[in-house]
Amino acid sequence: MDQAGSSIFRGDAVSCVRGARRVFAGLDFALRAGDALVLIGPNGSGKSSLLRLMAGLSAPASGTILWGGVDIAADRQGHGARAHYVGHATGVKPALSAAEDLGFWSAFRLHGNPRAESRALEDFGLTDRAGFPVRFLSSGQKRRLALARLLAAPAPLWLLDEPTVGLDREGQAALESAIAAHRESGGIVVLASHVDVALGGSADELNLADYRAALVDSAGDIWSEFGA
Amino acid sequence: MKGFAAIIRRELKLAMRQGSDAAIALIFFVVVVALFPLGVGPEPGVLERISGGVVWIGALLAAMLSLDRLFQADHEDGGLDLLVMAPWPLEVLVLAKCLAHWLVTGLPIMLISPLLGLLLHMNTEAYFTLLAAMALGTPVLSLIGAVGAALVLGARRAGVLVSLLVLPLTVPVLIFGVSAVEAAAIGQGAGPHLMLLGALLLAAIPLCPWAAAAALRQAVT
Numbered sequence: 001m002d003q004a005g006s007s008i009f010r011g012d013a014v015s016c017v018r019g020a021r022r023v024f025a026g027l028d029f030a031l032r033a034g035d036a037l038v039l040i041g042p043n044g045s046g047k048s049s050l051l052r053l054m055a056g057l058s059a060p061a062s063g064t065i066l067w068g069g070v071d072i073a074a075d076r077q078g079h080g081a082r083a084h085y086v087g088h089a090t091g092v093k094p095a096l097s098a099a100e101d102l103g104f105w106s107a108f109r110l111h112g113n114p115r116a117e118s119r120a121l122e123d124f125g126l127t128d129r130a131g132f133p134v135r136f137l138s139s140g141q142k143r144r145l146a147l148a149r150l151l152a153a154p155a156p157l158w159l160l161d162e163p164t165v166g167l168d169r170e171g172q173a174a175l176e177s178a179i180a181a182h183r184e185s186g187g188i189v190v191l192a193s194h195v196d197v198a199l200g201g202s203a204d205e206l207n208l209a210d211y212r213a214a215l216v217d218s219a220g221d222i223w224s225e226f227g228a
Numbered sequence: 229m230k231g232f233a234a235i236i237r238r239e240l241k242l243a244m245r246q247g248s249d250a251a252i253a254l255i256f257f258v259v260v261v262a263l264f265p266l267g268v269g270p271e272p273g274v275l276e277r278i279s280g281g282v283v284w285i286g287a288l289l290a291a292m293l294s295l296d297r298l299f300q301a302d303h304e305d306g307g308l309d310l311l312v313m314a315p316w317p318l319e320v321l322v323l324a325k326c327l328a329h330w331l332v333t334g335l336p337i338m339l340i341s342p343l344l345g346l347l348l349h350m351n352t353e354a355y356f357t358l359l360a361a362m363a364l365g366t367p368v369l370s371l372i373g374a375v376g377a378a379l380v381l382g383a384r385r386a387g388v389l390v391s392l393l394v395l396p397l398t399v400p401v402l403i404f405g406v407s408a409v410e411a412a413a414i415g416q417g418a419g420p421h422l423m424l425l426g427a428l429l430l431a432a433i434p435l436c437p438w439a440a441a442a443a444l445r446q447a448v449t
Contacts, residue, residue, distance in 0.1 A: 089306020
């Protein structure tokens with residue numbers, strides 16, 4: 001990973017604290033248009049925490065995350081518009097139909113393009129389920145519906161936290177071709193996954209276990225909070 | 229505002245399809261008020277004197293019932309993360325949520341309140357004032373309630389907690405709402421009381437979404 005000025009999305013010395021625990025520290029990343037970054041590391045190494053930091057949902061304990069040189073914390077709405085976050089919980093509403101749910105998020109993100117929505121449903125194989133209430137969809141289909149938002153309302157930055165959970169082979173193939181097309185058009189993908197996902201080209205890997213060293217160094221701080 | 233309209237549409241759709249929340253609040257309101265003639269006795273003089281207060285307290289309690297669900301469902305299913313990432317001001321989103329909540333619970337409570345006034349022998353002169361006071365007061369309940377609902381996200385027994393947090397803050401609405409109705413019932417002008425209620429609403433419209441938005445950002449970290 002180079003630190004060249006051409007990088008759009010970068011983090012400088014980012015560290016994350018959850019509760020009293022330092023999850024990782026001193027983490028750098030730099031991504032240019034069309035780049036993909038795969039977060040690897042054992043459970044609890046902070047992959048989801050890093051994705052939430054990148055989404056602007058939580059703030060780093062120290063360090064900064066920048067988009068185009070501007071701290072994302074200083075431009076919440078701008079970052080919300082450019083980032084798609086797909087987390088473990090899908091946020092789909094059981095009482096809405098698949099098309100209504102997708103249509104809501106698309107309008108919410110100020111796109112609301114019915115043609116793009118129906119194409120997104122088609123790409124994720126949900127066309128024949130469009131009118132179904134979401135409560136009748138399987139968990140894999142709900143996941144597909146959450147991923148269809150990526151296509152219905154385009155945004156340059158995709159933050160995907162274990163996006164393949166519950167997906168069948170066909171669903172994963174749909175995700176992979178969406179990622180490849182997204183990168184081709186200059187989009188950035190950050191993905192945390194325990195299964196191999198083809199990213200349509202080379203991708204950087206960031207092993208969060210490498211940034212845990214700080215955890216050992218600061219163990220004294222952690223225990224001092226408990227009076228030890 | 230496209231996003232504002234999208235939120236309202238979705239909330240109304242959800243309320244219509246799983247409408248128990250709104251219906252429960254309304255039925256609760258009717259039951260609480262209907263208990264008073266049974267408890268206090270049917271003497272018209274007594275009931276007439278307390279009618280304004282009873283209707284208002286019933287409305288307050290009924291509004292509390294549905295408040296904890298305002299953001300809770302989105303918090304549980306992960307949708308709140310995406311809502312907080314709105315590409316437009318989060319305060320406006322809270323305002324949309326409050327408006328939807330008011331349309332689903334506040335408005336029916338307001339519309340049925342004269343009927344309950346009838347049950348309590350409320351002076352007919354006061355009906356119009358009651359409606360006007362409710363129209364100004366119930367949106368304030370939704371707005372203050374949104375702050376409480378956002379603050380208790382993730383807490384155990386959030387429903388009880390939100391009532392404990394919010395009810396003391398609704399005291400001004402209760403005071404001016406009841407005094408407006410009583411002033412009208414004895415033939416005095418209710419204008420000043422209604423104006424104070426209006427002032428409360430005007431203060432709550434910018435302040436409550438601002439506070440609730442800050443609490444929501446805190447809830448997703």
